[in-house]
Amino acid sequence: MTAVVLDMSISVDGFVAGPDDGPEHGLGIGGEVLHAWLADGDGDPSSYRPADEAGALVFDEGLATGAVITGRHTFEYAGRWGGDHHDGVPVFVLTRTVPDEPAPGHARYVTDLAACVAQAKAAAGDRNVLLHGATAAQALLRAGLVDEVALHVVPVLLGAGRRLFDDLPPDHVELDLVRVLDGPDVQHLHYRVRREG
Amino acid sequence: MTAVVLDMSISVDGFVAGPDDGPEHGLGIGGEVLHAWLADGDGDPSSYRPADEAGALVFDEGLATGAVITGRHTFEYAGRWGGDHHDGVPVFVLTRTVPDEPAPGHARYVTDLAACVAQAKAAAGDRNVLLHGATAAQALLRAGLVDEVALHVVPVLLGAGRRLFDDLPPDHVELDLVRVLDGPDVQHLHYRVRREG
Numbered sequence: 001m002t003a004v005v006l007d008m009s010i011s012v013d014g015f016v017a018g019p020d021d022g023p024e025h026g027l028g029i030g031g032e033v034l035h036a037w038l039a040d041g042d043g044d045p046s047s048y049r050p051a052d053e054a055g056a057l058v059f060d061e062g063l064a065t066g067a068v069i070t071g072r073h074t075f076e077y078a079g080r081w082g083g084d085h086h087d088g089v090p091v092f093v094l095t096r097t098v099p100d101e102p103a104p105g106h107a108r109y110v111t112d113l114a115a116c117v118a119q120a121k122a123a124a125g126d127r128n129v130l131l132h133g134a135t136a137a138q139a140l141l142r143a144g145l146v147d148e149v150a151l152h153v154v155p156v157l158l159g160a161g162r163r164l165f166d167d168l169p170p171d172h173v174e175l176d177l178v179r180v181l182d183g184p185d186v187q188h189l190h191y192r193v194r195r196e197g
Numbered sequence: 198m199t200a201v202v203l204d205m206s207i208s209v210d211g212f213v214a215g216p217d218d219g220p221e222h223g224l225g226i227g228g229e230v231l232h233a234w235l236a237d238g239d240g241d242p243s244s245y246r247p248a249d250e251a252g253a254l255v256f257d258e259g260l261a262t263g264a265v266i267t268g269r270h271t272f273e274y275a276g277r278w279g280g281d282h283h284d285g286v287p288v289f290v291l292t293r294t295v296p297d298e299p300a301p302g303h304a305r306y307v308t309d310l311a312a313c314v315a316q317a318k319a320a321a322g323d324r325n326v327l328l329h330g331a332t333a334a335q336a337l338l339r340a341g342l343v344d345e346v347a348l349h350v351v352p353v354l355l356g357a358g359r360r361l362f363d364d365l366p367p368d369h370v371e372l373d374l375v376r377v378l379d380g381p382d383v384q385h386l387h388y389r390v391r392r393e394g
Contacts, residue, residue: 012346012372012388013362014211030369141354149209155372155388157338159365165210168356172227175209175352177384180377187374187386191209191352 026077066124074133223274234383251378263321271330
C-alpha cells in the first residue's frame with residue numbers, strides 16, 4: 001500500500017526554513033541548523049547519510065521512496081536536485097504555471113493536484129511517495145491526500161521563517177504516533193493520518 | 198536553582214487553542230482535544246491528574262511549582278482558576294493595564310515583565326515557576342527569561358487557532374532535549390534553553 005509521506009526537518013516552533021528563503025538560501029537565514037542532523041555532504045544527496053543509527057534509518061526510508069512530490073519553490077531552492085532527487089525516481093513538481101523550459105532529468109511539472117498524486121502513486125508502485133516542501137504539503141493536507149507525517153524535530157526556536165503548517169482550514173486531522181526515534185540533536189516523530197472507519 | 202518552565206499542551210501544528218478562544222471557550226473551537234490527555238475533571242485542577250505514569254509525572258511536576266506566571270487572557274479564559282491555581286502559590290498575571298477590581302485569591306496583576314519574573318522566582322524559593330499562556334510565553338521568550346520548555350504534544354493538526362510560538366524575533370533559541378515521555382495520545386517533550394558560556 002503506497003503512502004504519501006510528508007517528510008520535513010522542522011524547528012520546535014514549527015519552521016522549515018529561516019527568514020528570507022530563496023534560491024540563494026534554500027533554508028533561509030540561519031535555517032541550516034535544521035539540516036545539521038544530516039552529515040556534511042558535498043551536494044550529492046547520498047552523501048548526507050547521517051552516521052547515527054536513527055538518522056541513517058530515516059534517511060534510508062526517504063531514499064527508499066519510489067516518487068517525489070514537491071512544490072516549485074522547494075524545487076528551485078534546492079537547485080532542482082540536478083534533475084535527480086534520488087535513484088532516478090520521478091519528481092513531480094507542483095506549479096501553477098508550467099514554465100516553457102522543460103524540467104530537468106527525472107522531474108516534471110504538474111498543475112493538477114489530484115492527477116499529480118495519482119501519477120506519483122502509480123509511479124512509486126509498492127513503494128511510498130516522498131512529499132517535500134511547505135507549500136506542496138499544505139496543498140495536499142487541504143485535499144486530505146497526506147497519509148503519513150515524518151517530522152525531524154530540531155531543538156531550536158527559530159522565531160521566524162517559513163512555517164510547515166500554515167494557511168490550513170480549521171479541520172482536525174487526527175494522527176497516530178507510530179514511531180519516535182532519538183538522534184543526536186534531533187527527534188524523529190513519525191505519524192500516520194487517522195482515517196475514518 | 199529556580200527555573201521558569203513554559204508548560205503547554207500543543208498540537209503537532211503548533212496551536213495551543215482552536216479558533217475563537219475566549220472566556221466561553223478557553224481552548225477555542227475544538228481545542229479541548231489538547232487537554233484530552235488529562236483525565237476528566239470536574240473543574241478542580243487536582244482532579245485532572247492523568248491515570249498513566251508519564252501523564253501523572255508531568256502533571257505532578259506542574260503542581261510542584263512554587264509560583265505561576267500567566268497572561269491576562271489565559272487567566273480570564275481559565276475562570277481565573279478561582280483565585281488558586283494550585284496549593285495557594287502566588288499567581289502573577291501579566292497585564293498592560295491593572296483592572297480596578299483586585300485579582301482574586303492568590304493572584305495579582307503585574308505590568309512590569311522583569312519585576313514579575315523576579316517576584317515569581319523569589320516567591321517560588323527553591324521550586325520552579327510555571328509559565329502558562331501563549332502571550333505571556335512570547336513576552337518572556339522575547340526577553341530571554343524562559344529556562345525550560347515542557348510541551349505536551351497532542352497528535353492532531355488543528356489547522357487554525359492560537360499559536361504558542363508567534364510574533365517572535367528571528368533569534369535562535371537553542372534547546373537541549375532533556376526528556377521524552379510517551380503517554381497515550383500525547384508525547385511529553387521537555388527542553389532546557391541552552392545558555393551561552
